Amino acid sequence: MTTFLNILIGGLIMGGIYAIISMGLSMQYGVARILNVSHGEFIMVGAFLTLTLSKAGVNPLLSLALTAPPLFLIGFLLHRTAYKRLTTVTGGGGAFEGNAMLISFGIMFVIQNIALMIWGSSPQGYQFLVQSVKIGGSVFALNRIVVMVIAVAVSIGFYLFLSRSRIGKSIRAAAQDPVAAALMGVKINRVMALCFAIGALLAGLAGVLLSMINQINTTMGMSYTVIAIIVVVLGGLGSIPGSLMGGFILGLVGSAVGYFEPSLQLVAYYLIILVLLLVRPKGLLGR
Amino acid sequence: MSSYTIILFSSIIMYIILALSWNMFSAPTGYISLATAAFFGAGIYTTAFLGELLPLPLLMLAGGIISCMLAVIVGAVTLRLRGVYFTIFTFGLVELLRSLVLWAEIKFTHVRGRFVVSADHMTVFWCMAVLLILLIAAIVLIRRSRLGKSLEAIGESEDAAAHIGVNTTAVKVAMFAISAFAVGAAGAAMATRWSYVDPGIAFNSMYSFMPVLMAIFGGTRSTVGPIAGAIVFAYLEETLITKFPSLYMIIFGLIMVGAILFLPNGIIGLIKPPVMKLIAKLPKRRVRQ
Numbered sequence: 001m002t003t004f005l006n007i008l009i010g011g012l013i014m015g016g017i018y019a020i021i022s023m024g025l026s027m028q029y030g031v032a033r034i035l036n037v038s039h040g041e042f043i044m045v046g047a048f049l050t051l052t053l054s055k056a057g058v059n060p061l062l063s064l065a066l067t068a069p070p071l072f073l074i075g076f077l078l079h080r081t082a083y084k085r086l087t088t089v090t091g092g093g094g095a096f097e098g099n100a101m102l103i104s105f106g107i108m109f110v111i112q113n114i115a116l117m118i119w120g121s122s123p124q125g126y127q128f129l130v131q132s133v134k135i136g137g138s139v140f141a142l143n144r145i146v147v148m149v150i151a152v153a154v155s156i157g158f159y160l161f162l163s164r165s166r167i168g169k170s171i172r173a174a175a176q177d178p179v180a181a182a183l184m185g186v187k188i189n190r191v192m193a194l195c196f197a198i199g200a201l202l203a204g205l206a207g208v209l210l211s212m213i214n215q216i217n218t219t220m221g222m223s224y225t226v227i228a229i230i231v232v233v234l235g236g237l238g239s240i241p242g243s244l245m246g247g248f249i250l251g252l253v254g255s256a257v258g259y260f261e262p263s264l265q266l267v268a269y270y271l272i273i274l275v276l277l278l279v280r281p282k283g284l285l286g287r
Numbered sequence: 288m289s290s291y292t293i294i295l296f297s298s299i300i301m302y303i304i305l306a307l308s309w310n311m312f313s314a315p316t317g318y319i320s321l322a323t324a325a326f327f328g329a330g331i332y333t334t335a336f337l338g339e340l341l342p343l344p345l346l347m348l349a350g351g352i353i354s355c356m357l358a359v360i361v362g363a364v365t366l367r368l369r370g371v372y373f374t375i376f377t378f379g380l381v382e383l384l385r386s387l388v389l390w391a392e393i394k395f396t397h398v399r400g401r402f403v404v405s406a407d408h409m410t411v412f413w414c415m416a417v418l419l420i421l422l423i424a425a426i427v428l429i430r431r432s433r434l435g436k437s438l439e440a441i442g443e444s445e446d447a448a449a450h451i452g453v454n455t456t457a458v459k460v461a462m463f464a465i466s467a468f469a470v471g472a473a474g475a476a477m478a479t480r481w482s483y484v485d486p487g488i489a490f491n492s493m494y495s496f497m498p499v500l501m502a503i504f505g506g507t508r509s510t511v512g513p514i515a516g517a518i519v520f521a522y523l524e525e526t527l528i529t530k531f532p533s534l535y536m537i538i539f540g541l542i543m544v545g546a547i548l549f550l551p552n553g554i555i556g557l558i559k560p561p562v563m564k565l566i567a568k569l570p571k572r573r574v575r576q
Contacts, residue, residue: 035371085548097371098319099547102503105496106547109540113533226382229375263390270383277368277376 005138007255013144013213015251016151017206021224022231022243023158024202030238031175031195034083034100038108039228040221042071042200045111046207047216048119054126063208064150068201075200078107079193108221115218123215147209154205155244162240171195175238226266230273236286246284293408294480295525300415302501302521304422304473306513308466309498311426314507315438316459322361322377324494325384326354326467330474331481331489332388338404343414343479347472354471355464362460378495385490392486400485403478414476422469426510429465438462497524500539504546506553515555 021043028036050063058066082103090096129143162168173181174191182188206224210216231250235242250269257268276283305323313320330350337349365376392398429435437458440448449455478484497520498513505516520539527535550557 035375082544082548089548089551095317098317098374101371101374102319102499103544103547106540106543109536109543113536113540117533226379230379233372233375263386263393266382266386267390270379273376273379274364277372278364281368281372 002138003259005135007259008252009135009138009140009144009148010259011252011255012248013148013151013251014254015248016148016155017209017247018227018231018251019155019244019247020151020158020202020206020209021228022235022247023155023240024199024206025225025228026199026232026235026238026240026243027171027195027202028199029232030240031171032079032083032192032199033097034079034104034196035097035229036196036199037101037104037225038111038221039104039199039203040223040225041108041111041115042075042203042221043207043210043224044115044216044218044221046071046204047211047220048115048207048218049204050208050211051119051124051126051216054128060126060128060208060212064205067204067208071204072197072201075197076193078200079196082107083196084189084193108225112218112221119218121218123217125211125215128212141213143212147213151206151209154202155247158202159240159244167194223266227269230269233273233283234276236283239283239285242283242285290408293412295522297408297412297415297477297480298525299518299521300412300419301473301477302497302517303514304415304419304469305494305498306501306505306517307419307422307426307510308469310502310507310510310513311429312438312462312466313499314502315435315442316462317442318366318459319374319499320377320463321374321492321495321499322358322380322467323470323498324381324490324492325361325377326358326470327474327494328381328384328388328486328490329354329357330471330476331478331484333471334475334478335401335403335484335489338479343406343410343476347414347418347475350475351468351472354467354474357471358464358467359460362463363456366456366459366463378492381490381492381495385486388490389486400483400488402483403481405482406476406479411476411479415473418469418472418476423510425465425469429462434458434461500543500546502553504542504550504553506550506555508552509555512553512555516553519554 021039025036025039028034028039046067049067050060053063053066054060083100086096086099086103090099129141129146131142132139133142133145134140135145162171170181170186170191171194173184173186174188174195178188178192181191227250231243231246234250235244235246250272253268253272254265258265280286305327309320309323312318330347330353333350333353334346337346341349361377361380365373368376389399392400437448437453437455440451440453441455441458445455474489478489481488498517501516501520502513503516504519505514506512523538524535527538546553
């Protein structure tokens, strides 16, 4: 029973963070058609900004509000410069997708190595809410519970933003059919840039949360990018509920496999994706 | 030649082979493969296992065949996937192999890495040079063959190619396997340069990215393009990476972005038109009437 509870809580914590990361990538890939491989680097930057701020005495919870806006801005400017130019060079379509991905690899190298120069390569961390709480006979650190609550709240809040607000509606319209959306008066270029920026923002938030519970290092980005890609494909391209669900599924599977054989976690993820791509390539909730 | 020059030349040839192999599959079909490091690593591990039993040319053959088989299995599964899905999967393959090999080594042989027998620098250089010549010959022959034309048809429009009777999956898998052979053979030869390998060294995803950048930077439409790109970056790497590793990677990233945005046809595309113009301006030889 305690084993089960350990796996469940661990799965919900990782699942919540995976869901945020994946919804971010879903915005960038599902709507803006950019498979942003540098997604994990934004997570890493969010985490390290929080670390730096916390050393200066800023509460990590406050960092959620402090790190998000600059990352949003960087994402927005990146789309307005590089990706907009790429749209005009390639004229959209398959050539755009392939090259957009290669550009994001370039951006990944740049961000990662600037971070390496600033923060070094050793794992780092800080102490935050390390008191323990007892749930059903198992002991958990308070920070993990706080992170789980925030992660679930951010996921649901973002889902409501997309389904209820006017901007959310134009984003969903652009995801379904960019040409038709543009004809209906959606400012398509701005919406695409906005989606990319929201992706960067969500990555930053996930980074702040991760830094509260885990040790962080400057090379951790890629592993989270890979997880986000798996979740987005698992949930179905461009489907936000799909990413939400996929995030939690992967979190629970990862937690269960990690409990018994930690080194095979990644292998389990790839097996899931391999089976999925062969059986149902459009994903769980894909159209 | 000093032994440093020989090592430098071997490493330049290695990158030319990787870039050409990537280019021969990905440029005509438009399927961007990031599996190069997986095939390279398979070659490295072939030498790590069989290094004491076989001479270098046979090791290269074995490495090539093992990579080839890996490519057939992976290709048969994933080449049904279109576009970016294929890229994601090939990228994941490298990470997957690294995790699997590391897990298997620790579980069954209780080691993290292996020692590799070393070979004479000159032998490695000549083996790589012969491999390069064979590869270029294969590229030229394939481009004019039915296989080459089918690949181009797939790149233009896969549905149309399938409709006129091209077995698209078989063609893609065949080419993927041929390109993997060269990469595996190169890996098997270059493995002798490291005295020690572990999964992290052998399955390093940089070996997937470098060939892509080199080919795009040089120009993917010709055979000269990837060669030019590989020479430039192999030299840059050799001179910069030991002194300024982070700076090198930042420059690498910026050039990658810049090359895609501003050099759609690579440096060859930049150089070729003026050179052609110059040739056209040269006084023509009178033809006797």
